[in-house]
Amino acid sequence: MATRRCLRSLSNGLCQGTRSFGAVPEATASASGSQKLINLEYECSAHNYHPVPIVFSEAKGSSVWDPEGNRYLDFLAAYSAVNQGHGHPKIMKALQEQAQRLTLSSRAFYNDKFPIFAERLRNIFGYDMVLPMNTGAEGVETALKLARKWGYEKKKIPKDEAIIVSCCGCFHGRTLAVISMSCDNEATRGFGPLLPGHVKVDFGDAVALEKIFKESGDRIAGFLFEPIQGEAGVVIPPDGYLKAVRDLCSKYNILMIADEVQSGLARTGKMLACDWEEVRPDVVILGKALGGGVIPVSAVLADKDVMLCIQPGEHGSTFGGNPLASAVGIASLDVLRDEGLAERSSQVGQELRNQLLKIQQQYPNYIKEVRGRGLFNAVVLNSKSLFPISAYDICLKLKERGVLAKPTHDSIIRLTPPLSISLDELREGSKALHDVLELDLPKIQKAKPEHVSPTNSHICDRCGRDLYASPDKVSE
């Protein structure tokens, strides 16, 4: 599918839009409705993102409309926060009904929705207790505090010596504790001093993990990891890794903390990505799709021996567990179950990868790898053959063809549409990628100046690894 305007121009070959290819706005006087809004945001809002220049005005299911009425297919789904599809009627009904009755009690008092939500989470995921928060990063912060508290109280780690082990290439959000684990220099430079008490290990390397556990295990409270790394580019660990992590955490009495904020809630074809190896982490963090793409809802799940280490007054959030979020959370979980979205993600995801693999066969020079699980997928581009065209440039062209995707790092495009996406919509998305490579790429390759410097390598300031560089990196 393409935008209405593009559909017209597609018959002539390429879409010919006058669009700004980046964050710098066009002159406001001549700007369209969308462009005016982009300009306004640029003027009035911090420049902490580099969005693809499309303005969302309405959305339903997998479709999004801009203020001009052009329709697009959403292949990002708000980084997996919209697993159930935009504006799902059951979630909207729950939101509206609850909004009319009660929206906020704060945890200074009880409300009649949160206990039901907590029980629902307990029944689905099999943990004794839930600690509700709002954003994913808050969920991660909560899990880190919980692990430290458990470490001191139960494991008897000496005061202020608790260590959290996390993975190179991880992404757990943007707060200070969380960026203290990051390998992304953009996320960390200029924000020091970072929090102490963090040790990093290569993702997917159980041998390296055991070495760290052996050396410092008596001071390690938790191992925090994404079962599939999302921001790093949908990186799937080797088979058996999750089981090995489980065994090592049990052996060294270390909490296994799975950040399922992006990979959880049916995205990979299972309710949790850890289910792929049937392992049960000690702590699970949920977010994003728990709020059904409507409001921020996150939760930390653990058994009593861990969760009850936190006592009244030691942690909380004014909005965590609010009745509106709880009603939306219940409906969001119901939709995942009632519509069999985990199974759907598994089947439809395989279909998407088949389509992408065919495109890779046609353009092996441009696509290095197609990988994913369920509808959690990435296309890894060959930056050497594409240079100076970046994944962002490809996403701009996809947008002109009516498909919305966002790059992660220089050469990876993440494809994570709503799990309710139809097969026809899926095919339209794949066709757009095909057409960009077939029709648009030769033109933009010519148009891009040849003297563009290759991107800097991503050698992590702290662990010294070049995580996001592909072997074909132009600078090498």
Ligand SMILES: Cc1ncc(COP(=O)(O)O)c(C=O)c1O
């Ligand atoms: C694995 C993971 N954890 C945590 C977060 C942070 O979530 P939020 O942006 O809601 O704070 C993200 C966000 O992308 C994520 O992917």
